Every structure is written in structure tokens, then in C-alpha cells.
Ligand code: SF4
């Protein structure tokens with residue numbers, strides 16, 4: 001565990017990162033973006049203080065590898081509850097809970113197929129790309145409202161068999177979605193029909209979360225079904241963060257039972273690198289008695305690299321929590 005003043009230093013960095021970005025949004029964007037500001041002029045500044053304190057506190061907790069899985073689960077679940085809670089209130093007619101006052105479909109697939117169908121980039125893909133640059137695959141470990149549901153569902157560890165042999169499904173799905181969306185655009189299919197298709201895709205995803213992920217003890221929705229998850233698997237490489245398995249590894253294979261993303265199989269251990277679907281979540285760290293699963297970020301020590309990743313991910317998480325509405 002990180003000890004002494006340096007753990008508070010990382011918390012302070014998370015505090016100021018979150019506060020500065022939210023202050024810029026509050027100051028520069030004419031429309032009230034923070035929830036409190038929508039209900040009382042000036043209350044957004046108080047919300048910024050609370051969110052920055054939240055980021056500092058979670059960063060402090062998550063620096064301890066023994067606590068990070070628990071706090072990741074709690075904070076990611078809260079994120080999803082807040083997001084879907086706001087959506088439900090928006091649907092019930094309280095428009096202040098919607099980002100623009102107009103509803104759009106909350107299925108991760110839309111981050112990809114929305115811009116292809118419309119032929120223009122919107123706010124969500126830009127946000128998504130920014131997270132990839134800043135903290136690699138953090139989108140799928142703590143920032144996505146759907147992934148949180150898969151994470152909760154896969155908590156029942158009943159069957160830890162690998163899905164690796166089925167990975168071709170995820171690639172076929174991704175390519176099919178891109179091809180189908182291009183065809184829908186080409187034939188100018190009405191939006192109500194494309195929306196219906198996206199709803200069906202989302203509902204099947206929820207069934208996979210509720211039934212298969214729960215039974216298998218792995219995040220099958222995120223590993224195989226979600227095209228954004230597959231994009232993250234590859235595009236995370238645009239961020240300089242990496243995870244690796246150090247040569248101090250004793251090949252005991254204890255860690256292979258701890259990855260819900262199916263990224264720690266025997267072959268990954270032998271090649272000293274977590275697999276394609278690793279989201280850098282850190283849940284496996286305490287399973288390794290020789291502390292061999294490590295973060296890498298330029299020339300920083302592996303502990304500092306991890307804490308830097310936590311600061312960036314938690315700051316993004318807190319900022320999204322404050323601003324993320326549909
Ligand atoms: S794989 Fe899809 S649903 Fe899962 S966390 Fe990533 S974007 Fe969200």
C-alpha cells in the first residue's frame with residue numbers, strides 16, 4: 001500500500017483536477033451543466049466542492065490494492081444508479097434531469113453507430129476518445145453506465161472457464177454493426193426503425209448481463225457482446241498506460257481466478273502480459289503474492305504509474321458523475 005504523505009498528494013491532485021475541470025465547465029458553458037446549478041443559481045459551485053472531495057476520498061481508498069476492488073465496485077455501481085436514476089426521472093417528465101431536455105438512447109453501441117448513421121461526430125464519441133487518450137481502457141472499468149451492471153452481475157463466481165476461444169464473436173459483431181449501420185444510412189432507413197434495432201440490441205445485452213454473466217462469473221456482456229468494449233480493447237493502446245506481469249512472477253497461476261474480464265489465463269501469465277480484454281481495473285493485484293502484476297507509465301515506478309492511473313480515472317469518474325446525463 002502507498003504510505004505516508006504521498007498517498008495524500010495523489011488525493012490532492014485528484015481533488016484539484018476534478019475541481020479545475022468542473023469549474024471551467026461551470027464558468028464557460030452558458031447552459032447549467034451541473035445538476036445543483038439547474039435547481040439554484042450558484043449551487044453548482046458547492047456541488048463542485050463536494051465532487052472534488054469525493055474524488056480525493058475515493059483516490060485515497062483505491063490506492064490501497066486491498067481495497068480498490070471493493071471501492072471500484074461501490075463507486076461504479078453508484079455511477080450507474082445515478083445515471084439511470086436521472087434517466088428515469090427525465091422519462092417521468094422532469095426534464096431538468098436530462099442533459100439537453102431531449103432524450104437519446106442510453107446504449108453504449110450508440111457511441112459507435114450514432115455518428116456513422118448521422119455522418120457527424122457528437123459530444124459522446126469525443127468524450128469517449130478523450131478517456132481513451134487519458135486513461136486507456138478506464139471506460140470499461142469505471143466510467144460506463146452499462147458495464148457497472150455487468151460487473152455486479154458477474155460477482156457470483158461459479159464458473160471460471162475462459163471465453164477466449166469465442167473471441168471471434170466479438171470481432172464479427174463489431175464489423176457487422178459497422179456494416180449494418182452504413183447500410184441503414186445508405187438506404188436512409190427511418191430513425192424510428194434504427195432506434196428500435198438499437199433498443200433490441202440493448203435489451204439482449206441486459207439479458208446477457210442478467211443470465212450469462214451471472215452464471216459464468218465473468219463479464220460476458222462486456223467481453224463478447226458490446227462493440228464499444230471491443231473498440232476499447234484495441235484503442236486503449238493510444239494511451240501510454242500499460243499493464244504487464246513482471247519477471248518476479250512465480251507462475252503459480254493464483255491470479256487466473258480473479259479476472260472477470262477473462263484477461264488472465266495461463267497463456268497470459270507465460271507471455272507476461274494480461275490479455276486483450278484487460279481494463280487495468282486492478283482487481284487481480286492482491287491475488288499475486290509476489291506483487292508481479294504491475295502498471296507502466298513511461299519511466300515512473302510501477303506504484304507511481306498505478307497511482308497516476310487511479311488519479312486520472314477517478315477524476316474522470318467524478319467529473320462524469322457530476323455532468324453525465326442523457
Ligand atoms: S464493454 Fe460496453 S458495456 Fe461494458 S463497460 Fe465497456 S462500453 Fe460499457
Ligand code: SF4
Pocket residue numbers: 243258259260261262263264274275277278279280281282283284285
Ligand atoms: S488482468 Fe487484472 S487488471 Fe486486467 S482486467 Fe483482469 S483483473 Fe483487471
